[in-house]
Structure formats: structure tokens, C-alpha cells
Amino acid sequence: MIMVPSETIDASHIGLLLQSRPSASGGTATAPSLLATKNFDSLKDARNAFEREYISRKLREHNWNVSRTADDLKIERSHLHRKIKLLNVELRPEN
Numbered sequence: 001m002i003m004v005p006s007e008t009i010d011a012s013h014i015g016l017l018l019q020s021r022p023s024a025s026g027g028t029a030t031a032p033s034l035l036a037t038k039n040f041d042s043l044k045d046a047r048n049a050f051e052r053e054y055i056s057r058k059l060r061e062h063n064w065n066v067s068r069t070a071d072d073l074k075i076e077r078s079h080l081h082r083k084i085k086l087l088n089v090e091l092r093p094e095n
Helices: 011-019 043-061 066-073 077-086
Strands: none
Touching: 043 066, 043 077, 066 077
């Protein structure tokens, strides 16, 4: 049984479902990234865009602390620094 207020499921129902979906960490997951809707020239470009966004989000979660972010990502801090440089990830908080 599908739980929506009408006979048909439309895009607005899906968006609400994705926005309120519980995450594995116990919080609430956000809607999917806009990266999924972009067209990339290659898998490498798509992967780099994903990694750039993911690392930026993790850095914000850890208040721009590279050591904590590397621990969370389960990679060496030096490897994270290389990724930050390679992907041109900003290391300062947004204003």
C-alpha cells in the first residue's frame, strides 16, 4: 500500500519523500544533489564533480578541520590535502 493523499503519485510526492528520508546516521537526509541532473563529458568529470561536492560537504560538517574530515572519510590526511588541491576545493568557510 502506497501512502499518498491521492490516487496517483506525482513528482511533488517523491520530492517530499526524499527530503524527509531518515539517514543511516539517525538524522534526516537531504534531497539528492543536482549533480545527478548534469551531463558530464566523461566518467572522470562526473567523479571529480561528485568528489568535490562530497569533500566540501564533509569539510563543512567538521568546521573545516582537515584531520577530522580525513578520519571521517577514512583516508590519510595527506591524501585529502592532495584531493583538495587537485579538485580545487575551497578550504575556508562561506560568509
